Amino acid sequence: MSEPSPVELPPEVDTNVPSTARVYDALLGGTDNFEVDREAAEVFIRHVPQAQVCAHENRSALIRGVEYLVRAAGIDQLLDIGCGLPSGKNTHQAAQEINPDARVVYVDHDPMVVAHGRAMLEGNPGAVIVHGELRDPDAIMDDPAVRAGLDFDRPIALMVIGMIMQISDDERPNDILASLMDRLPSGSRLFITSWPDTGEPQQHALSRACIETLGNGWCRPVEELRKHFLGMELDPPGLEYIARWFPENPDGPVRAVEDLEPYERTQMAGIAVNA
Ligand SMILES: C[S@@+](CC[C@H](N)C(=O)[O-])C[C@H]1O[C@@H](n2cnc3c(N)ncnc32)[C@H](O)[C@@H]1O
Numbered sequence: 001m002s003e004p005s006p007v008e009l010p011p012e013v014d015t016n017v018p019s020t021a022r023v024y025d026a027l028l029g030g031t032d033n034f035e036v037d038r039e040a041a042e043v044f045i046r047h048v049p050q051a052q053v054c055a056h057e058n059r060s061a062l063i064r065g066v067e068y069l070v071r072a073a074g075i076d077q078l079l080d081i082g083c084g085l086p087s088g089k090n091t092h093q094a095a096q097e098i099n100p101d102a103r104v105v106y107v108d109h110d111p112m113v114v115a116h117g118r119a120m121l122e123g124n125p126g127a128v129i130v131h132g133e134l135r136d137p138d139a140i141m142d143d144p145a146v147r148a149g150l151d152f153d154r155p156i157a158l159m160v161i162g163m164i165m166q167i168s169d170d171e172r173p174n175d176i177l178a179s180l181m182d183r184l185p186s187g188s189r190l191f192i193t194s195w196p197d198t199g200e201p202q203q204h205a206l207s208r209a210c211i212e213t214l215g216n217g218w219c220r221p222v223e224e225l226r227k228h229f230l231g232m233e234l235d236p237p238g239l240e241y242i243a244r245w246f247p248e249n250p251d252g253p254v255r256a257v258e259d260l261e262p263y264e265r266t267q268m269a270g271i272a273v274n275a
Contacts, residue, residue: 108131
């Protein structure tokens with residue numbers, strides 16, 4: 001196993017309680033996690049033996065979505081909320097590989113994510129990370145670093161990847177998403193991945209593992225996931241299982257839903273455009 005990144009631990013980090021970012025990092029095979037996170041990752045694997053594959057597939061969908069946004073949709077500004085700990089390839093790397101002038105603002109509420117993100121982004125004038133809470137969308141949009149990092153007169157892609165399932169119905173996730181999208185100009189995109197509930201045991205098992213270890217993480221009926229996109233038109237292929245979601249090649253050969261393994265029906269992705 002390689003050494004953890006040499007980043008000073010912020011004093012607010014509680015190493016006795018698992019955090020979403022660190023558990024996800026553990027599932028991805030990263031080193032920025034503690035024993036308590038690895039134990040939680042084991043709970044995920046007990047519930048869903050392919051939980052690590054699921055994490056990698058979500059991450060691949062994130063990169064595919066960024067590549068589509070920058071290369072095909074002509075987006076050069078991305079606001080990635082709930083960005084997570086740095087992983088193999090990150091949003092700014094995928095975006096700037098295609099367009100070196102692409103700008104990325106990362107937001108996360110986990111102080112460890114922010115500390116590691118700052119270290120990763122040192123010397124990159126086109127990308128920044130800020131501490132922010134999705135449940136307070138106005139604070140994110142009014143944050144001076146967010147305003148400085150993005151031009152709000154031009155389209156921006158809002159990314160909420162692998163985290164809207166952590167916002168309960170009572171917290172009104174769609175109102176939060178609407179508050180954010182209301183602040184973005186026409187032509188902006190909303191890119192989400194989340195957990196569908198079509199009644200399958202593996203979907204419920206993933207949700208149970210998350211609730212048991214992190215206290216949240218609800219799969220939702222596909223129609224509820226569709227509502228996250230606030231009635232905006234979805235770019236092809238629409239809201240799809242990640243294993244069938246290739247936005248740069250939406251008509252390419254895809255596997256039939258019935259041919260997907262049950263674990264491959266635990267995550268969906270979509271990108272919508274605001275008119
Ligand atoms: C499962 S990770 C996903 C990371 C990355 N988006 C991805 O899909 O690869 C969820 C991330 O969202 C962050 N997060 C969860 N709830 C949040 C909230 N309410 N506000 C801001 N960040 C949040 C966590 O700290 C974590 O880094």
